[in-house]
Amino acid sequence: MPYYIGDVIKDESRLVARTPEKFRQSGIDVKINTRALEADGVNKTVRLSDGAVIPYDFLVIGTGALASLPMIPGIESDGVFTLKNLPDALRMKTYLKERQGRKAVIVGAGFIAMEMAEALRNIGMETVIVHRGALPASRWDREFSKLMLEELSRNNVSFLTNREITAIEKGENASLRLITSEGEVPADFILFALGTRPNVKLAADMGVKIGKSGAIQVNFSQATNIGGVYAVGDCCEVFHRVSKGWVNLPLGDIANKQGRILGRNIGGGKAFFPGIVGAQSFKLFNLEVAAAGLDERESLSCGYHPVSAIVWGSAIGASMPGAKKVGIKLVADSATGKLLGAQALGEMGAVSRINLLSLALWAEMDIDDIAYLDLAYAPPFSGAWDVIHIAAQALARQI
Amino acid sequence: MPYYIGDVIKDESRLVARTPEKFRQSGIDVKINTRALEADGVNKTVRLSDGAVIPYDFLVIGTGALASLPMIPGIESDGVFTLKNLPDALRMKTYLKERQGRKAVIVGAGFIAMEMAEALRNIGMETVIVHRGALPASRWDREFSKLMLEELSRNNVSFLTNREITAIEKGENASLRLITSEGEVPADFILFALGTRPNVKLAADMGVKIGKSGAIQVNFSQATNIGGVYAVGDCCEVFHRVSKGWVNLPLGDIANKQGRILGRNIGGGKAFFPGIVGAQSFKLFNLEVAAAGLDERESLSCGYHPVSAIVWGSAIGASMPGAKKVGIKLVADSATGKLLGAQALGEMGAVSRINLLSLALWAEMDIDDIAYLDLAYAPPFSGAWDVIHIAAQALARQI
Numbered sequence: 001m002p003y004y005i006g007d008v009i010k011d012e013s014r015l016v017a018r019t020p021e022k023f024r025q026s027g028i029d030v031k032i033n034t035r036a037l038e039a040d041g042v043n044k045t046v047r048l049s050d051g052a053v054i055p056y057d058f059l060v061i062g063t064g065a066l067a068s069l070p071m072i073p074g075i076e077s078d079g080v081f082t083l084k085n086l087p088d089a090l091r092m093k094t095y096l097k098e099r100q101g102r103k104a105v106i107v108g109a110g111f112i113a114m115e116m117a118e119a120l121r122n123i124g125m126e127t128v129i130v131h132r133g134a135l136p137a138s139r140w141d142r143e144f145s146k147l148m149l150e151e152l153s154r155n156n157v158s159f160l161t162n163r164e165i166t167a168i169e170k171g172e173n174a175s176l177r178l179i180t181s182e183g184e185v186p187a188d189f190i191l192f193a194l195g196t197r198p199n200v201k202l203a204a205d206m207g208v209k210i211g212k213s214g215a216i217q218v219n220f221s222q223a224t225n226i227g228g229v230y231a232v233g234d235c236c237e238v239f240h241r242v243s244k245g246w247v248n249l250p251l252g253d254i255a256n257k258q259g260r261i262l263g264r265n266i267g268g269g270k271a272f273f274p275g276i277v278g279a280q281s282f283k284l285f286n287l288e289v290a291a292a293g294l295d296e297r298e299s300l301s302c303g304y305h306p307v308s309a310i311v312w313g314s315a316i317g318a319s320m321p322g323a324k325k326v327g328i329k330l331v332a333d334s335a336t337g338k339l340l341g342a343q344a345l346g347e348m349g350a351v352s353r354i355n356l357l358s359l360a361l362w363a364e365m366d367i368d369d370i371a372y373l374d375l376a377y378a379p380p381f382s383g384a385w386d387v388i389h390i391a392a393q394a395l396a397r398q399i
Numbered sequence: 400m401p402y403y404i405g406d407v408i409k410d411e412s413r414l415v416a417r418t419p420e421k422f423r424q425s426g427i428d429v430k431i432n433t434r435a436l437e438a439d440g441v442n443k444t445v446r447l448s449d450g451a452v453i454p455y456d457f458l459v460i461g462t463g464a465l466a467s468l469p470m471i472p473g474i475e476s477d478g479v480f481t482l483k484n485l486p487d488a489l490r491m492k493t494y495l496k497e498r499q500g501r502k503a504v505i506v507g508a509g510f511i512a513m514e515m516a517e518a519l520r521n522i523g524m525e526t527v528i529v530h531r532g533a534l535p536a537s538r539w540d541r542e543f544s545k546l547m548l549e550e551l552s553r554n555n556v557s558f559l560t561n562r563e564i565t566a567i568e569k570g571e572n573a574s575l576r577l578i579t580s581e582g583e584v585p586a587d588f589i590l591f592a593l594g595t596r597p598n599v600k601l602a603a604d605m606g607v608k609i610g611k612s613g614a615i616q617v618n619f620s621q622a623t624n625i626g627g628v629y630a631v632g633d634c635c636e637v638f639h640r641v642s643k644g645w646v647n648l649p650l651g652d653i654a655n656k657q658g659r660i661l662g663r664n665i666g667g668g669k670a671f672f673p674g675i676v677g678a679q680s681f682k683l684f685n686l687e688v689a690a691a692g693l694d695e696r697e698s699l700s701c702g703y704h705p706v707s708a709i710v711w712g713s714a715i716g717a718s719m720p721g722a723k724k725v726g727i728k729l730v731a732d733s734a735t736g737k738l739l740g741a742q743a744l745g746e747m748g749a750v751s752r753i754n755l756l757s758l759a760l761w762a763e764m765d766i767d768d769i770a771y772l773d774l775a776y777a778p779p780f781s782g783a784w785d786v787i788h789i790a791a792q793a794l795a796r797q798i
Binding site: 241251252253254256257261273274275276277278279280281282283288290291292351352354355356358359360362363365369372373374375376377378380381382384385 | 640650651652653655656660672673674675676677678679680681682687689690691750751753754755757758759761762764768771772773774775776777779780781783784
């Protein structure tokens with residue numbers, strides 16, 4: 001019988017349908033509130049926190065990632081959160097409902113910080129982002145990050161730059177205060193959104209190889225170096241089709257795909273995970289923000305010769321009511337003309353275009369092909385020349 | 400000096416900037432209200448309707464297409480229109496403004512008919528579509544066409560099926576009446592939207608080869624069989640990357656691309672038109688409708704072995720407010736797994752997905768690749784498994 005070991009959430013959400021009983025009806029023994037303390041790849045057993053030692057034929061490691069937290073005084077205070085999984089979200093929701101605090105502080109400025117800033121403003125919290133750097137979402141071009149900053153400002157989110165966090169203390173105007181290198185910030189609620197690191201302890205302890213990224217090494221069938229031991233999701237690596245290297249990119253859709261591939265392989269079928277191109281997106285109030293592939297720095301480190309262009313155009317036919325601008329940045333290799341990366345930002349049409357460019361990256365298309373792609377043109381949806389065509393032509397002129 | 404021969408519209412629109420004077424400032428001699436009656440590929444001359452015979456080094460034929468009209472009594476009546484070009488649209492607009500008619504009839508049920516039904520309802524006209532067949536937009540699957548019919552009905556557009564048109568006469572309740580095989584329909588305004596045929600007379604008369612499609616044969620640089628003679632746009636053929644054949648597909652974005660390719664070649668540069676995949680879309684009130692590639696019938700006639708699946712899913716994350724369903728039909732070759740065609744319909748997300756699948760067709764991707772494509776997932780924009788992934792997996796199970 002297959003086992004599932006870990007947390008199972010019982011709450012008002014739709015996960016109720018997936019309680020241990022339901023799993024058991026499908027022939028899956030679910031041990032809740034149980035930890036896998038140790039696994040033995042030679043004897044093929046797992047030792048659990050309830051004392052049991054259970055045998056396995058296939059061991060699937062899906063230990064996920066751990067949210068990063070700075071080791072500062074007061075980090076354990078009530079009211080300090082990270083957001084990595086559903087229990088985190090539920091704890092946050094309960095806390096905010098019970099405490100009725102007004103002041104929220106987010107430490108970090110990546111896409112979780114951006115999404116949470118919007119969520120907190122939507123429930124009426126005064127929201128402050130405290131960031132070590134100068135601009136949000138540094139994965140994107142500065143031109144786009146500046147527009148995100150404006151969007152935050154338009155929605156009354158304060159953005160405090162170039163601050164190191166030193167401590168969390170009891171507050172006066174609010175229940176807590178965050179001490180920074182540039183003064184203190186009152187807070188009833190503090191969210192650390194500083195990224196994650198793969199949770200590989202169980203795997204590493206049993207001798208599973210860890211890759212350069214710090215995540216578990218797997219092959220295209222999700223197998224590790226130890227026979228019968230597999231890994232999927234945020235704890236493992238994934239093949240990046242543009243850099244041709246193995247990376248750790250903790251995103252839910254990748255975990256989903258890896259799980260399905262592995263399930264088919266363990267279940268007696270055959271499947272191969274073709275990898276990713278690093279497609280990602282988030283919504284920031286009225287903005288869509290998305291990217292895929294490599295930026296210039298990453299391209300250089302792979303040995304490519306990147307050139308780039310940013311082009312702004314109309315997200316739909318320019319003469320249509322409600323038309324908005326969308327900005328597209330393309331990065332290509334000047335030696336081969338191949339697309340290496342893309343970024344987009346706008347009130348509409350940014351994500352759909354990055355999806356298109358993700359497919360172009362997947363298929364290793366070059367800029368000349370992209371400049372003449374056949375798209376389903378009609379004025380309510382795009383111009384006869386889409387901004388993608390125009391951006392590709394602009395970049396082609398540089399090559 | 401390059402010549403442009405044909406109609407130039409002088410009106411309130413933004414085309415004012417492109418009057419003959421403006422063109423002349425750019426070194427282009429524009430002869431308005433002048434027809435090219437005859438061209439001579441041996442002596443390299445064109446005889447014009449003003450009597451002049453002008454020489455050329457490069458002759459570009461961009462004669463477009465002619466809207467199809469049935470040869471029935473009364474077809475020349477005032478109030479009968481086709482919609483092929485901007486002058487047609489301006490004539491229609493003036494007529495509707497001056498006559499204040501209430502009853503509009505559209506003959507035909509393709510995408511021009513659909514777009515015009517919406518436009519006419521938007522200015523408050525009572526609108527009736529008269530169609531030879533039973534469902535609109537027969538390029539799409541019957542399941543989708545039925546939903547278009549419901550959308551027409553929801554927006555008070557009558558749809559009269561299985562009627563042949565026999566005559567147009569002076570009317571009683573309205574200025575005209577359309578006589579059909581199943582009774583008559585009163586009309587102040589009649590639009591024939593029965594498709595187009597390429598306008599190839601000038602080309603054919605000078606010995607330019609006409610393809611099986613009835614349009615001018617060109618190569619990938621837009622050259623015809625006669626040296627120095629080129630063709631672009633609705634009058635010529637285009638390479639279809641899925642059927643691997645040359646077709647005539649009179650769409651504005653294709654004409655634009657061909658014009659640009661030819662301009663580069665004539666101007667001393669080098670360019671190659673890579674062809675199309677038949678991507679197209681239209682808006683019908685609240686619906687997005689789009690398609691690309693081949694349907695089953697076309698696939699069979701190419702020698703493919705088509706299988707298909709229609710899948711409905713959420714256009715954005717299913718838990719997001721405002722989420723709507725989108726339907727995707729995929730057609731693939733059961734011998735190779737290659738995608739052959741795609742159709743989509745929904746209140747949101749249909750066109751963006753067809754654009755993605757157009758790129759998949761372009762790159763000759765197979766269903767297994769599409770099932771695991773890396774897209775920029777975030778709940779405001781899609782599910783972790785997009786409906787495209789789900790449709791590809793559903794189809795893969797049939798192969």
